[in-house]
Amino acid sequence: xxxxxxxxxxxxxxxxxxxxxxxxxxxxxxxxxxxGRLLDGQDEPVNDGVIEIFDSASRRWGRCGTDAxxxxxxxxxxxAPHVEAYVFARGLLKHQLTRIQLSDAExxxxxxxxxxxxxxxxxxxxxAV
Amino acid sequence: xxxxxxxxxxxxxxxPEFGPDVQLDYPGYRSTxxxxxxxxxxxxxxxxxxxxxxxxGEDTLGAHDDDxxxxxxxxxxxxxxxxxxxxxxxxxxxxxxxxxxxxxANAAGRYHHEVDQxxxxxxxxxxxxxxCLTDDDGGYGFVTVKPGAYPWGNHENAWRPAHIHFxxxxxxxxxxxxxxxxxxxxxxxxxxxxxxxxxxxxxxxxLVARFDLEQTxxxxxLGYTWDIVLGRGASATPIES
Numbered sequence: 073x074x075x076x077x078x079x080x081x082x083x084x085x086x087x088x089x090x091x092x093x094x095x096x097x098x099x100x101x102x103x104x105x106x107x108g109r110l111l112d113g114q115d116e117p118v119n120d121g122v123i124e125i126f127d128s129a130s131r132r133w134g135r136c137g138t139d140a141x142x143x144x145x146x147x148x149x150x151x152a153p154h155v156e157a158y159v160f161a162r163g164l165l166k167h168q169l170t171r172i173q174l175s176d177a178e179x180x181x182x183x184x185x186x187x188x189x190x191x192x193x194x195x196x197x198x199x200a201v
Numbered sequence: 202x203x204x205x206x207x208x209x210x211x212x213x214x215x216x217p218e219f220g221p222d223v224q225l226d227y228p229g230y231r232s233t234x235x236x237x238x239x240x241x242x243x244x245x246x247x248x249x250x251x252x253x254x255x256x257x258g259e260d261t262l263g264a265h266d267d268d269x270x271x272x273x274x275x276x277x278x279x280x281x282x283x284x285x286x287x288x289x290x291x292x293x294x295x296x297x298x299x300x301x302x303x304x305x306a307n308a309a310g311r312y313h314h315e316v317d318q319x320x321x322x323x324x325x326x327x328x329x330x331x332x333c334l335t336d337d338d339g340g341y342g343f344v345t346v347k348p349g350a351y352p353w354g355n356h357e358n359a360w361r362p363a364h365i366h367f368x369x370x371x372x373x374x375x376x377x378x379x380x381x382x383x384x385x386x387x388x389x390x391x392x393x394x395x396x397x398x399x400x401x402x403x404x405x406x407x408l409v410a411r412f413d414l415e416q417t418x419x420x421x422x423l424g425y426t427w428d429i430v431l432g433r434g435a436s437a438t439p440i441e442s
Contacts, residue, residue: 073293075430077221078407079399081381082230083366086312090304090330090366096258113235120316124257126374128248133257156249160379163232165223165398167379171246190236199249200242201375 080166085120087160088137092122097136098147099127105183106172109142110159113191117142121161123188125172127152159188168198211356212392216400229394231355245375252374256300256334267333269303269345277327279308279346281422284382284410287339288369291433295339296376302332302368303343310349319351344422350389362389362396369429376431383409384425
């Protein structure tokens with residue numbers, strides 16, 4: 073038996089009431105901060121997106137809605153080589169999945185910095201999933 | 202066919218070739234223009250294909266999280282409904298302990314969210330958010346009120362059909378889905394670019410719950426049933442049963 077998959081729909085602009093009811097962006101008590109911005113194809117901040125990261129080493133999830141400048145912030149294990157990141161936003165009809173290689177991330181005020189670009193020549197590499 | 206000011210079609214014709222996939226750059230849904238990715242996708246790393254959870258936030262369920270009508274001192278206004286269904290994989294196997302999160306507008310079509318400026322009343326007895334874990338049969342269930350339709354400014358006289366937002370974490374890392382559940386027979390279907398971004402009409406019909414007299418509770422609430430099917434995981438070998 074093969075059933076048909078349920079299609080995706082956008083998370084919309086009001087997801088915070090369901091998905092961001094409490095802070096869930098600290099995967100560890102003591103770690104390194106991972107910060108970045110979610111940007112659209114015109115380099116404008118996406119202020120109604122949500123990023124979910126998974127650290128397969130610690131097997132922990134985190135979730136963070138983007139702020140008015142499109143920023144997100146997580147506290148992750150210092151020794152994590154990479155985290156997977158799901159991206160959701162108003163105007164994005166299906167989530168996207170990427171891998172943030174922490175060795176590639178820029179250093180910024182003691183934090184790791186990785187911006188996610190949804191579209192264009194500098195688009196983030198997303199996986200087929 | 203509804204047409205916007207710029208003569209962009211709001212709704213494109215059906216196209217079964219899309220199957221279960223949405224059209225990311227759907228012109229009638231204006232916000233996709235600068236947000237839909239348009240570069241080739243990379244191959245999913247092998248180690249993610251069958252990577253198992255854990256499920257996000259499964260330890261944070263609270264009382265009444267699955268009953269949106271009992272989260273405040275009084276009863277919310279509107280048509281009380283129960284929404285039940287099963288979370289399955291493509292082989293029809295139940296997905297146990299999947300996290301199902303929902304959020305929705307109130308019966309008047311207003312979200313309890315500061316960005317929502319629709320001039321319809323907030324309901325002090327309705328926040329519009331819930332979560333639950335599926336049982337051993339993959340079953341989930343919520344008690345809530347039927348959400349109202351609401352205007353959304355995408356184009357002239359644009360109204361969203363009534364819907365409940367669903368977020369699901371399955372057993373596998375890749376079994377992640379955010380979608381919307383609609384109600385049968387909604388007259389707004391034909392005009393909604395988000396609903397119609399699923400261009401295969403058979404796939405689109407999977408977003409619509411069915412009225413279910415079996416689940417309807419006498420003198421209490423109408424019942425709707427909606428099953429959710431997640432992918433089996435990339436390159437997984439189907440298990441012979």
